[in-house]
Amino acid sequence: MLQKILSLLIALTLLFSATALAATEKYTLEEDFQQFDVEVEIPEGAQYKQNPKDGWLSLEIWFEDPAKPSFDLNISFSEEVEGGFLADFSQEDKDHLVALISEDFSVPVHEFFETPSGNTVLLTRETDTEAGDYALMVTVYKGFFFSLYCSHQDYSPLAEEDLALMHQIIEGTWITDTEK
Amino acid sequence: MNKRLISLALATLLILASIPVAALGSLGETWHAYVYTSNGKGLNLRQTPSTDLKPIATIPYGAKVTLHDYINKTWVEVEYGQYRGYVMGRYLTYDKPGPKPTTKPAPNPTPKPSPDYQTSLKQIFSGFTFTHYEVQVRPSTSGGFVHMRWAPTKASDPIRDYHQNDVLTVIAQNKTWAQVVDPNTGITGFMMRAFLTEIGVGGANSGDGSGS
Numbered sequence: 424m425l426q427k428i429l430s431l432l433i434a435l436t437l438l439f440s441a442t443a444l445a446a447t448e449k450y451t452l453e454e455d456f457q458q459f460d461v462e463v464e465i466p467e468g469a470q471y472k473q474n475p476k477d478g479w480l481s482l483e484i485w486f487e488d489p490a491k492p493s494f495d496l497n498i499s500f501s502e503e504v505e506g507g508f509l510a511d512f513s514q515e516d517k518d519h520l521v522a523l524i525s526e527d528f529s530v531p532v533h534e535f536f537e538t539p540s541g542n543t544v545l546l547t548r549e550t551d552t553e554a555g556d557y558a559l560m561v562t563v564y565k566g567f568f569f570s571l572y573c574s575h576q577d578y579s580p581l582a583e584e585d586l587a588l589m590h591q592i593i594e595g596t597w598i599t600d601t602e603k
Numbered sequence: 604m605n606k607r608l609i610s611l612a613l614a615t616l617l618i619l620a621s622i623p624v625a626a627l628g629s630l631g632e633t634w635h636a637y638v639y640t641s642n643g644k645g646l647n648l649r650q651t652p653s654t655d656l657k658p659i660a661t662i663p664y665g666a667k668v669t670l671h672d673y674i675n676k677t678w679v680e681v682e683y684g685q686y687r688g689y690v691m692g693r694y695l696t697y698d699k700p701g702p703k704p705t706t707k708p709a710p711n712p713t714p715k716p717s718p719d720y721q722t723s724l725k726q727i728f729s730g731f732t733f734t735h736y737e738v739q740v741r742p743s744t745s746g747g748f749v750h751m752r753w754a755p756t757k758a759s760d761p762i763r764d765y766h767q768n769d770v771l772t773v774i775a776q777n778k779t780w781a782q783v784v785d786p787n788t789g790i791t792g793f794m795m796r797a798f799l800t801e802i803g804v805g806g807a808n809s810g811d812g813s814g815s
Contacts, residue, residue, distance in 0.1 A: 457655055477768060478677035479746050497766065499746025500654050502647050502691055503640050519642050523743040526797065527750055529757040555760040561744065568746045578761050 447595070452498070454480055457601065458565050461498060464595030466588055484592065492585045494592055495572040501563075509563040510543040520545060524561060529554035538594045546589075548581075556580045560593050569596065634670040636681075636695040638662050641743065643703030652678035652689040660686045665700055676739070676768040693741050693767065697801070727756045730777035738783070738799040740769040751792035755780035762792040773799065 450471060452461045463482060465471050474481040479499035486493070504516075512520065517535070525531045529551035537543055544562045549555065555578030560571040573581065573589045638646045647658035652674045662668060662683050668690070669682040679692040742749050750761035755777070765771070771794070775782040781799055784791045 476766070477675050479767070481766060495748065495764070495766075497746035497748075499767070500691075501745035502694055503642050503644055503745070505647065516642070520744075523641055524747075526743045527748070527757070527795065551758055553758050553760070557750075557761070559748070561747075568744050570744065570746050570748065572748050572764065574761075574764070 450482075452480055452482060454498075456500075456567075458567070459601055460599045462597045462599070463496065463592065464597075466591055466595075489576070492573050492575045492581060492588070494589070495570075496592065496596070497568070497570045497572075499568050499570075500566060501568050504563050504568070505566040507563055507566055508543075509545065509561075510537075510541070512543075512563070517545075520561070520563075521547075524559060540594070540597075544593060552580075558586065558589060560589055562593075564598060565600075569593075571596075635667050636670055636679075636697050637699050638664055638666050638668065638690075638694060639696040639700040640664055640694055641704060646690055646694045648681070648683060648686055648688040648690055650688055652680070659688050660684075662690070664703055667699075668695070670695075693745065693800075727754060731755075731775045731780075731782065732777070733775050734773055736773050737802045738771050738773055738781070739802055740765045740767055740771065740794075741798055741800045742767050743798065749794060749798040751783065751785070751790070751794050753792060755782070755793040757795075759793070762790060765794075770802070771799070 447467060448465045450463050450465055450473075452463065453473060454461065461480070463471075463484075465484060468488075469484050469486050471482060471484045474483060479497065482496040484494040484496070485491075509517075509520075521533050524533070524545065524547050528547060528549050530549065531547050532550050534546045535543055536546065542562050542564065544560050546558065546560050548558045555574070557572065557574035557578060558581060559573075562569045571589060571593050573585060575581070575585075640646060643664045645661040645663045648660040648662055650656050650659050660683065666683065670679060671682060671687070672680040673692065674680060674689065677691055677693075678689050679695060681688070681690055681695075740749050746767060748764045748766060751763055751765060751771075752759040752761050770786065771783040772786055773781045773783055774791075776796060779796060780793050781796050782791065783794050783799075
């Protein structure tokens with residue numbers, strides 16, 4: 424009897440593990456960058472599409488549920504930060520980046536944070552309620568800008584769960600160096 | 604035979620005479636642009652239109668280059684001094700840039716006063732003149748986003764977002780803002796001119812309000 428219960432418990436554990444693993448889909452971006460490959464963990468229930476672009480990458484992520492926001496992940500090389508990492512930016516360079524990002528915001532607030540994998544990310548949020556609500560996460564990796572933009576279709580206010588999804592996507596973006 | 608030759612010569616002369624001088628001039632005309640980077644750094648000149656190989660030279664901020672060919676939406680073939688190679692087009696501007704930009708920390712957000720509605724409408728829509736030219740969107744950071752807004756003010760809701768190299772048509776502008784039309788959807792709105800680069804001759808930030 425005890426053996427049967429144990430077997431059942433093990434079977435149930437394996438089943439739930441398999442289900443959990445299956446919930447997060449991983450998508451490898453189609454690109455021809457020499458420097459790295461990029462894999463993105465797509466949140467459960469989300470749809471996604473890589474849009475063809477000339478020399479840079481664009482990945483759209485959205486949900487059927489209109490209450491959830493949509494996301495745009497762009498990856499693009501920049502001569503201005505060639506080979507650089509946001510984590511290594513001087514304070515002057517960080518201030519400059521903040522100034523650049525702020526140009527298309529009305530009343531932005533900024534926050535630098537570190538992902539579990541050690542990358543520094545700049546989060547910028549719009550606080551002017553008359554200007555709609557949107558948020559942007561930016562990091563620089565090997566001279567490439569990684570930009571994750573989040574908004575509702577009508578730019579209605581973003582909830583904390585929406586920002587949590589932003590964190591989930593940026594922290595679920597895995598970069599594998601391929602340059603020798 | 605001679606009559607035929609004379610007729611042919613006359614016809615050729617007539618055809619050449621009808622071609623506008625400007626067009627003839629453009630056959631030998633040289634176009635220039637200037638290097639502009641938001642942080643004042645020099646621009647890499649590359650051997651091929653890609654980042655696969657190391658740069659062959661660095662062109663200083665504000666330097667003038669000779670344009671040879673637009674390879675695609677990203678790369679332009681240029682000549683600088685003894686060097687000929689490729690640069691990313693987003694770092695070129697037709698207007699000579701000012702001094703190297705200096706970094707100023709972004710100010711802390713402060714609550715906005717509530718302006719008189721009629722006064723503020725008059726202010727934000729002032730100075731617009733009609734024009735018509737095509738532009739490419741150029742976000743402040745590579746791969747970034749730019750908002751098209753309902754009104755020419757950052758305090759206005761966005762209509763939708765645009766990516767680098769998206770093409771729009773400018774139909775009116777003042778010093779800071781452009782009224783733009785998306786040729787794919789017909790949607791019209793306002794975008795800051797700082798994020799727009801005119802396609803072809805001239806520059807989106809030419810101060811006289813004309814597109815050429």
